[in-house]
Amino acid sequence: MSSAQIPAGLQERSALYRSLLNHRRLLVVLDDVRSFRQIQPLLPGRGRCTVLITSRDPLDELVSDYGAVQIQLNVMTTHEADRMLAAVIGQDRVAAEPEAAARLAELCLLEQLVDAQLLELCLTQTGPSARFRFHELLRLFAWERAHDEDSAQDRADALEPAYGTLLTLAGSAHQLLDGAGHLPRHSARLVHELPVDAVTELLADPLEWFESERGTILALVGAAARHDDAAAHAWELTARHAAVRDAQLPGGLAAGRTGLPGERPAGRRHLRRHRHAALARLARHLPAP
Numbered sequence: 001m002s003s004a005q006i007p008a009g010l011q012e013r014s015a016l017y018r019s020l021l022n023h024r025r026l027l028v029v030l031d032d033v034r035s036f037r038q039i040q041p042l043l044p045g046r047g048r049c050t051v052l053i054t055s056r057d058p059l060d061e062l063v064s065d066y067g068a069v070q071i072q073l074n075v076m077t078t079h080e081a082d083r084m085l086a087a088v089i090g091q092d093r094v095a096a097e098p099e100a101a102a103r104l105a106e107l108c109l110l111e112q113l114v115d116a117q118l119l120e121l122c123l124t125q126t127g128p129s130a131r132f133r134f135h136e137l138l139r140l141f142a143w144e145r146a147h148d149e150d151s152a153q154d155r156a157d158a159l160e161p162a163y164g165t166l167l168t169l170a171g172s173a174h175q176l177l178d179g180a181g182h183l184p185r186h187s188a189r190l191v192h193e194l195p196v197d198a199v200t201e202l203l204a205d206p207l208e209w210f211e212s213e214r215g216t217i218l219a220l221v222g223a224a225a226r227h228d229d230a231a232a233h234a235w236e237l238t239a240r241h242a243a244v245r246d247a248q249l250p251g252g253l254a255a256g257r258t259g260l261p262g263e264r265p266a267g268r269r270h271l272r273r274h275r276h277a278a279l280a281r282l283a284r285h286l287p288a289p
Contacts, residue, residue, distance in 0.1 A: 033057075091197060092195045
C-alpha cells in the first residue's frame with residue numbers, strides 16, 4: 001500500500017487497519033501499553049486475529065469490553081534479579097559490591113525512573129543497546145540547581161568520573177583497533193578499573209562504540225576545554241577519538257577545537273603534540289604523489 005492510500009485521520013486509519021486484518025490470522029503484539037486509549041485504534045475488529053498485550057496497568061476496559069484474559073506475572077525473585085544484573089554489568093562487579101548490587105536489584109531504579117517519566121528512551125541512538133536520557137526540562141532544572149547550589153569546584157569534581165570512564169573506554173577501543181600507539185597518558189586519578197565483562201560487551205565493535213558515543217565525547221571535550229584545570233582532558237579525549245577514526249580525522253580535530261583549549265596556557269603543549277600526531281595519521285591516508 002502506498003503512502004498516498006493511507007488516510008490522514010486517526011479514525012480513518014484505524015478503520016483501514018481493521019479492514020486489512022479482517023480476513024487474516026495474525027498475532028498482534030502491543031508491548032508496554034500505558035492505557036486503553038493508547039491501543040484502542042490498534043485492536044482488530046472481526047476476524048481471527050489474537051492480540052497479546054503487556055502492561056504494568058490492569059487495563060480493566062479490555063476485560064469488560066473485549067473479554068480479554070488477564071495473566072498476572074510476579075516480580076522477579078532476588079536471585080533472578082541478581083542474575084539479570086550480573087548479565088548487564090558483569091559478574092565481577094556484582095561480586096565486588098554485593099550490597100550495592102542487591103540494593104540496585106531491589107529498587108530496579110532504571111525502570112522506576114522510566115515509569116515516573118524522568119527518563120526517556122533515546123530514539124536517535126546508534127548501536128544495539130538501549131540508551132536513556134533525562135527529559136529536557138529535568139536536565140535544565142538540574143543545571144540551574146547545580147549552578148545555584150554548588151561551587152564551580154564541586155561541578156568540576158563531579159565531571160571527573162565521567163572523564164575517567166570515557167578515557168578508559170576510549171583508550172581500550174583504540175588499543176583494540178590500532179594497538180597501544182603513542183597516546184598520552186591520562187592523569188592517574190582518572191584511571192578507572194572497569195568490569196572486564198562490561199568493557200568486552202561495550203567494545204564488541206569499537207568503531208560502533210565511538211560512533212554511538214560521539215555526542216558524549218564532544219560534550220565532555222567542550223566542558224573540559226572551558227576550564228584550564230581540565231584542558232588536558234579535552235586533548236586526551238580528542239587524541240583517542242581521532243586516533244581510531246583516521247577516515248574521519250577532520251571531525252575528530254573539530255572536536256578538539258571546541259572551546260579552543262589550545263589558546264589557553266594549559267592547553268598549548270597538548271595542542272602542539274596532538275596536532276603533529278593527527279597530521280601524521282592523516283598523512284598515512286593521503287594518496288602517493
